[in-house]
Amino acid sequence: MSIPVVDFSVASLSVEDMSSADLHQLSRELKVAFMEVGFVFLKNTGITQEEVDHVMDASRRFFLQPDQLKRLFVRKSFPINPYHGWVAMETERLHPEKPGDLKEAFNLTSLHPDIKWPSSEAAPGFQETQMTFFHRCKELSLRILRVMALSLDVDPDIFLNAHRLIGTEENYTTLRSSYYPPVNSEQAKEGQLRCGEHSDWGSITLLFQNAEGLQVRRRSREFICVPSVPGTVLVNIADMMQRWTSDHFVSVPHRVLLPPAGDCSSTRQSLAFFLHPDNEAVVSCIDGSDKYPPLRPSAYVKEREYDSYGRA
């Protein structure tokens, strides 16, 4: 198994109105990828490599600031949004039974004007690039949701109707910039990785990476390495979408390895857009079956959060 590459041109963000496009071929290809692999590379989405590089450059400048500055923006310090903000090294464990992940991250979850950002002297371009990219990823995700609904022959708005509040406190969608600093893999703790094995929690995830290291688990349980393909967006199904589609679309575990022994100087960066349904939407099996009971994203996310961060 390898991860398929699908051409998204007909629904690209550079096509102003996709409603009249012929999306059938595209929807068939996406369906096969999401049913069989759970991951797909999309090319020609309208989001360019240049845009991605620009956001990664601004993120890197933020991460290279002293922790003392970044702590002013730490996650859980924003009264209006508990998810938004900076996550220090080894704070998060995406595999709940393993040591903390060897990465730093910045979660953009709230676009509220009361949210405090680093000054443009401390982190040039950080706020603007993050916010602009959040919107770009949102627009692309909504297009993907529409094609996914078509592919399943259900109401084309069925997923869109549950993603109306992105960027507000009523929706957990997050643009996460991750920074994996150089690490000597021989000094890491037993079982420690750059990002522990996990599946994503939301509806779908868009991922942009600037280096290898990502691995995806196959049905046979062995992991395969995912290349970094410039100019593409890697899209995967997340857990709530798997339930929503009664397991037709599969949410697949993945992880980010430490660099190979002897490589103590490479950094890695990624940008992940975790698309989530609105907190109070109801996610129930779209085929009308009772394979899973209906869930509320707010309650579901809280439960998953305890696993990754503890019940504190």
Ligand SMILES: O=C(O)CCC(=O)C(=O)O
């Ligand atoms: O950094 C990456 O390439 C993937 C990270 C990831 O899977 C996640 O943060 O959920």
Ligand SMILES: [Fe+2]
């Ligand atoms: Fe992930």
